[in-house]
Amino acid sequence: MKTVYVDNNATTQVADEVYEAMKPFFCELYGNPSSMHDFGGSVASRIEDARAHVAHLINADPSEIVFTSCGTESDNTAIQGVLSANPGKRHIVTSRVEHPAVHGLCIHLASKGYQITEIPVDEKGMLNVEDVRAAITDDTAIVSIMMANNETGVIFPVEEIGNVCREKGAPFHTDAVQAVGKVPLDMATMPIDLLSISGHKLHAPKGIGVLYIRKGVKVGQLLVGGHQEKGRRGGTENVASIVGFGEACRLAEYHLEEENTRVRAMRDRLEEALLANCRDARLNGHKTMRLPNTTNISFEYVEGEAILLLFNELGICASSGSACTSGSLEPSHVLRAMGVPFTAAHGSIRFSLSIYNSDEEIDYIIEKVPPIIERLREISLYGRG
Amino acid sequence: MWDYSKTLKDHFLNPRNVGEIKDPDGVGEVGSLACGDALKLMFKLNDEGRIGDIKFQTFGCASAIASSSALTEMAMGKTIEEAGKITNKDIADYLGGMPEEKMHCSVMGREALEKAIANCNGEDSGGVAQLEGRVVCTCFGVTEPEIRRAISENGLVTVEQVTHYTKAGGGCGQCEADIEGILAEILGTSREEVFAQEKPEKKRLTNIQKMQLVMETIEREIRPTLKRDGGDVDLIDIDGDTVIVALRGTCTNCPSAALTLSSVVEAKLREFVSDSLRVEVAS
Numbered sequence: 001m002k003t004v005y006v007d008n009n010a011t012t013q014v015a016d017e018v019y020e021a022m023k024p025f026f027c028e029l030y031g032n033p034s035s036m037h038d039f040g041g042s043v044a045s046r047i048e049d050a051r052a053h054v055a056h057l058i059n060a061d062p063s064e065i066v067f068t069s070c071g072t073e074s075d076n077t078a079i080q081g082v083l084s085a086n087p088g089k090r091h092i093v094t095s096r097v098e099h100p101a102v103h104g105l106c107i108h109l110a111s112k113g114y115q116i117t118e119i120p121v122d123e124k125g126m127l128n129v130e131d132v133r134a135a136i137t138d139d140t141a142i143v144s145i146m147m148a149n150n151e152t153g154v155i156f157p158v159e160e161i162g163n164v165c166r167e168k169g170a171p172f173h174t175d176a177v178q179a180v181g182k183v184p185l186d187m188a189t190m191p192i193d194l195l196s197i198s199g200h201k202l203h204a205p206k207g208i209g210v211l212y213i214r215k216g217v218k219v220g221q222l223l224v225g226g227h228q229e230k231g232r233r234g235g236t237e238n239v240a241s242i243v244g245f246g247e248a249c250r251l252a253e254y255h256l257e258e259e260n261t262r263v264r265a266m267r268d269r270l271e272e273a274l275l276a277n278c279r280d281a282r283l284n285g286h287k288t289m290r291l292p293n294t295t296n297i298s299f300e301y302v303e304g305e306a307i308l309l310l311f312n313e314l315g316i317c318a319s320s321g322s323a324c325t326s327g328s329l330e331p332s333h334v335l336r337a338m339g340v341p342f343t344a345a346h347g348s349i350r351f352s353l354s355i356y357n358s359d360e361e362i363d364y365i366i367e368k369v370p371p372i373i374e375r376l377r378e379i380s381l382y383g384r385g
Numbered sequence: 386m387w388d389y390s391k392t393l394k395d396h397f398l399n400p401r402n403v404g405e406i407k408d409p410d411g412v413g414e415v416g417s418l419a420c421g422d423a424l425k426l427m428f429k430l431n432d433e434g435r436i437g438d439i440k441f442q443t444f445g446c447a448s449a450i451a452s453s454s455a456l457t458e459m460a461m462g463k464t465i466e467e468a469g470k471i472t473n474k475d476i477a478d479y480l481g482g483m484p485e486e487k488m489h490c491s492v493m494g495r496e497a498l499e500k501a502i503a504n505c506n507g508e509d510s511g512g513v514a515q516l517e518g519r520v521v522c523t524c525f526g527v528t529e530p531e532i533r534r535a536i537s538e539n540g541l542v543t544v545e546q547v548t549h550y551t552k553a554g555g556g557c558g559q560c561e562a563d564i565e566g567i568l569a570e571i572l573g574t575s576r577e578e579v580f581a582q583e584k585p586e587k588k589r590l591t592n593i594q595k596m597q598l599v600m601e602t603i604e605r606e607i608r609p610t611l612k613r614d615g616g617d618v619d620l621i622d623i624d625g626d627t628v629i630v631a632l633r634g635t636c637t638n639c640p641s642a643a644l645t646l647s648s649v650v651e652a653k654l655r656e657f658v659s660d661s662l663r664v665e666v667a668s
Contacts, residue, residue: 107615110615110634110635111612111615111616111617111633111634111635112634113633113634301418301444302444303421303422303444303445303446303449304446305387305446305447306397306445306446306447306450309394309397309447310398313398322421322446323421324421324422324445324446324448324487329421329525329548329552329555329556330555330556331421342418342419342420342421343418343419346418346421378403379400379403379442379443379450380442380443380444381414381423381424381425381442381443381444382418382423382444
């Protein structure tokens with residue numbers, strides 16, 4: 001059975017070019033970049049090449065790029081690092097729809113006595129910048145608001161948020177894990193102080209991330225130890241993955257247009273067909289202010305885990321915001337924050353595409369999904385035709 | 386991804402007895418759209434007074450659909466007295482076991498069957514009479530008798546297990562202390578036996594031993610419970626048999642802090658360290 005992978009906001013296929021670029025760094029060029037000999041030292045220059053590729057993708061200076069182990073580490077370093085650099089301030093502004101990497105950290109920090117303000121979103125998943133302005137106080141240590149939502153793809157107006165933060169004098173961090181490679185970024189002009197990126201969301205392997213730290217922004221270290229990354233992140237560099245990340249960023253720059261044309265067209269076609277061919281289906285999230293690859297659709301009166309398992313029988317890989325998939329008893333905090341009724345949240349499915357999807361795959365999904373939804377509605381005691 | 390048994394997957398992919406019965410003898414409906422799963426069960430008795438036809442309609446995940454399907458197969462051909470003896474554990478066993486987090490699906494099946502039988506017997510169809518009672522979990526509408534029955538029938542010992550089986554405590558989590566209390570009451574003496582092996586022998590302790598044991602117990606037995614709710618506790622001092630602590634995090638302003646102190650902190654310290662300990666909050 002063929003696998004039709006439309007779960008790219010969960011993780012992505014490593015690009016062939018990335019894999020090839022990484023290969024020599026396992027068994028041949030395995031030296032430690034900190035070593036005094038040429039064998040190790042020569043590896044250091046390859047790390048700097050990768051850093052330059054990352055910097056170029058977001059138009060930053062290479063010195064502002066710090067390699068980490070994942071998006072979660074980048075988020076933790078940004079938030080905890082700023083808090084430790086400004087110990088007098090005890091207030092954090094964030095949104096109600098953050099990824100668990102930020103949301104969970106904020107809950108943890110609340111238990112340590114920090115005050116957290118969560119900015120609400122409307123029914124389209126959009127926040128109001130004026131709410132951010134009103135939330136920032138003299139005690140605010142950091143504002144951490146994501147660039148694009150992992151569940152709905154909704155893109156927040158981070159430039160406006162950043163400008164408000166500048167006015168109020170609060171450092172601004174954004175988790176851009178889902179946005180990088182799909183949305184053009186220009187750190188030279190965007191008012192963002194800290195930005196998290198994850199490798200495995202843009203066709204690099206799992207286990208590598210980046211934190212962009214604007215020059216002059218004070219950030220304490222999360223991983224304390226060696227002098228690596230100019231003392232900003234201890235630990236021997238994950239050389240192969242860093243090289244892979246660099247290559248992935250080089251490719252991402254090249255594929256940015258395709259993401260916004262061909263991938264967007266496939267997404268739109270899939271979305272329109274499913275909304276038209278399945279009764280009681282609704283779109284979750286803003287229709288235009290959205291990543292080009294993501295659509296989140298609720299099929300009312302049926303439950304997400306059951307849908308995914310029937311998809312699985314046909315090789316279709318997607319995700320759900322249903323409670324039952326996670327083992328929790330409540331559906332996605334993102335959909336609940338948007339006021340999506342529980343009835344719809346339980347039946348929500350996220351399709352997230354990539355440049356590796358084809359029109360044939362979209363045809364296949366469009367053909368297979370409506371009968372699956374109908375089959376479950378035949379069993380369900382609600383919403384029968 | 387859940388580790389479902391082959392039988393469970395089969396009942397999900399090929400559910401038996403889906404549909405409705407005209408003029409059923411008994412109908413039972415449990416759950417709701419908001420809760421994420423709901424089941425309507427109906428049956429008709431044959432001339433011998435046995436269940437001759439049984440059908441279900443289920444909104445829910447794979448294990449909810451499979452539990453419903455299995456239940457109809459199990460009940461078919463039984464008298465209602467026999468069918469009334471089917472427990473949630475029987476349903477789970479019939480399916481070759483199911484993940485603990487999903488056990489509430491089997492509980493829902495059993496409840497629907499009970500309701501349908503009560504309805505058939507002409508009892509108030511509004512609910513199963515003996516399971517009405519004080520609502521403990523307001524998020525999912527779970528009553529104390531329902532929780533008590535799940536605990537005793539399935540041998541549950543932790544709040545987490547109660548949540549997996551009944552959903553109680555799976556929403557806002559405010560009823561966790563309440564569930565803890567019910568568990569403690571039911572387990573009472575039997576709890577002593579359950580933990581007999583893990584528990585250190587209570588003997589006369591030197592002050593240093595006592596201090597160490599108090600710290601260990603706070604770390605191992607108390608912190609995890611409080612942290613689930615975003616709370617925490619710090620040991621401030623030990624003065625004879627008085628342990629002085631400070632509640633942190635969400636415990637600081639929690640209206641049930643006093644209850645937490647006596648039912649969690651003091652109870653655990655007495656259980657694991659010494660029966661004569663008293664706990665006070667640092668002023």
